[in-house]
């Protein structure tokens with residue numbers, strides 16, 4: 685096939701695929717069509733750079749298009765998701781990292797005081813935040829915690845690629861016990877507790893309240909429910925556990941940056957005030973101006989907070 689025949693075929697494929705995805709109400713049909721065509725062609729280059737197509741291109745594109753028409757997320761079809769400077773591996777059953785979460789790294793840079801050399805990522809999922817810390821803070825070591833076996837194993841892969849030998853993933857339920865009481869003798873939470881004195885904690889925990897069911901099929905049918913719903917009437921049970929762990933694990937002056945829903949700014953600050961141990965609490969907006977992150981600094985010499993004050 686000549687180069688001009690290839691271009692004609694690509695133009696037709698782009699028009700038809702975009703139209704089919706549009707009919708399936710995919711939110712960005714043209715962008716997704718380009719990505720599917722590139723995947724079917726086995727390239728990551730722009731389509732205009734293609735002079736020839738592999739055998740089986742049409743069959744492969746048809747299969748990928750059908751999957752996207754059924755609203756399978758593009759990232760799962762491609763097996764990867766961009767996050768800051770990284771291309772992360774993603775897999776079915778594990779939460780797909782979102783662009784809005786990327787801002788947590790900028791907030792860390794903006795608000796951290798002193799060194800950022802030991803960092804904990806609570807509820808790490810695919811390891812997006814932890815891997816980005818390893819990538820962007822070359823001196824840092826990261827401990828990541830995740831409840832789900834498949835996500836923990838995926839996070840290990842992503843962390844090892846981003847910062848070989850500098851990341852560790854613990855599989856544990858952060859709500860199983862809270863810090864501050866009699867320390868656990870063994871197991872992943874004992875190891876987490878022993879890490880106390882860290883410079884920063886990043887977290888994008890589940891936080892959706894039970895009645896706020898996501899509308900997009902991509903989210904509802906493909907993100908695991910334990911990655912979405914935070915527990916309790918307000919969706920803040922897991923976030924409260926995150927704050928409690930942060931209050932225990934951070935060194936004086938250490939920073940917590942935790943994502944939450946745009947209506948939860950005040951509740952998140954109140955939860956942190958109630959749990960105690962912080963001397964600076966604020967809410968940071970995302971790029972669209974909506975309140976999306978709790979920023980909390982561990983107080984100097986504050987007494988160790990009591991876990992009994994955490995409402996669960």
Ligand SMILES: C[S@@+](CC[C@H](N)C(=O)[O-])C[C@H]1O[C@@H](n2cnc3c(N)ncnc32)[C@H](O)[C@@H]1O
Nearest residue numbers: 779781807808809830831857858888889890911
């Ligand atoms: C919203 S996802 C975020 C994943 C990742 N931080 C990101 O931004 O892409 C929340 C993650 O928290 C995990 N998770 C939920 N409850 C947890 C718990 N009690 N302890 C530890 N991890 C938990 C879920 O399995 C999920 O991977």
